[in-house]
Amino acid sequence: MSKLLEAQPRRVETIEPGAVQLVQITDCHIFASADEKLRGLNTRRSFEAVKAAVADNAGDPDILLATGDLSQDGSADSYRYLAGQFDDLGVPTFWLPGNHDDSAVLEKNFTGKQIDAARQILAGCWHIVMLDSTIRGEVHGRVAEAQLAFLDAALQQYPDRHALVCLHHQALETGSEWIDLKGLRDADQLRARLARHRNIRAVLWGHVHQEFHRSIDGVEWMSTPSSCVQFKPGSKEFSIGEESPGYRYLRLNQDGSLETAVHRIESID
Ligand SMILES: [Fe+2]
Numbered sequence: 018m019s020k021l022l023e024a025q026p027r028r029v030e031t032i033e034p035g036a037v038q039l040v041q042i043t044d045c046h047i048f049a050s051a052d053e054k055l056r057g058l059n060t061r062r063s064f065e066a067v068k069a070a071v072a073d074n075a076g077d078p079d080i081l082l083a084t085g086d087l088s089q090d091g092s093a094d095s096y097r098y099l100a101g102q103f104d105d106l107g108v109p110t111f112w113l114p115g116n117h118d119d120s121a122v123l124e125k126n127f128t129g130k131q132i133d134a135a136r137q138i139l140a141g142c143w144h145i146v147m148l149d150s151t152i153r154g155e156v157h158g159r160v161a162e163a164q165l166a167f168l169d170a171a172l173q174q175y176p177d178r179h180a181l182v183c184l185h186h187q188a189l190e191t192g193s194e195w196i197d198l199k200g201l202r203d204a205d206q207l208r209a210r211l212a213r214h215r216n217i218r219a220v221l222w223g224h225v226h227q228e229f230h231r232s233i234d235g236v237e238w239m240s241t242p243s244s245c246v247q248f249k250p251g252s253k254e255f256s257i258g259e260e261s262p263g264y265r266y267l268r269l270n271q272d273g274s275l276e277t278a279v280h281r282i283e284s285i286d
Pocket of ligand 1: 044046086115224225226243
């Protein structure tokens with residue numbers, strides 16, 4: 018896809034004018050093999066359990082967001098499997114890459130009737146901007162000048178819409194020292210750039226495999242549990258969390274406010 022096409026917004030029609038229902042699923046870490054496990058957890062089975070929970074409990078979402086680390090091994094088969102799974106839900110699905118993804122393989126294979134690589138989405142009164150914070154071969158992230166310029170241009174195009182900005186890496190430190198060291202190296206620059214725009218309502222990411230939500234000066238800063246392995250909140254060193262996999266539901270209101278909740282599946286082996 019050309020840079021120009023990437024920048025084109027896709028208008029998503031919503032059932033209820035003004036309110037947009039959105040589900041974020043993140044850090045699926047799918048393998049090419051159906052039997053492979055991450056830290057003892059079969060990531061396909063946990064994804065399918067999260068998907069069933071979305072189908073059963075998330076109402077009738079207008080949009081699904083897949084915010085990176087869709088694959089653990091960057092394989093074509095992992096993306097093809099996951100594309101079929103997302104397509105089953107029958108909801109327009111937008112994605113951005115994470116540090117475990119191979120962007121070229123992802124773009125080529127994570128395709129389907131419902132899957133769209135657009136980097137801007139217009140929905141209700143909202144404008145959703147999808148950033149790429151990955152650096153090839155690195156765990157940590159960076160938005161760098163090209164992405165910041167894209168963000169500026171995108172936001173300037175729709176100053177009257179409420180904006181939700183999505184990326185893979187954390188835009189704020191989450192309080193887990195080890196993962197914060199593997200976060201967004203230029204988070205200060207991103208926050209400074211966001212502060213120039215008065216219509217930013219929320220920033221949403223994955224990567225940290227845990228729930229986080231802070232409200233600062235009218236902006237909601239949020240991360241979401243992985244659909245597989247959880248990381249223990251507040252841990253100084255790498256530590257697996259006991260919580261179940263989950264997803265985040267968001268209702269984006271016409272007035273720029275939002276309601277959100279994290280839902281976790283009951284249990285998984
Ligand atoms: Fe991840």
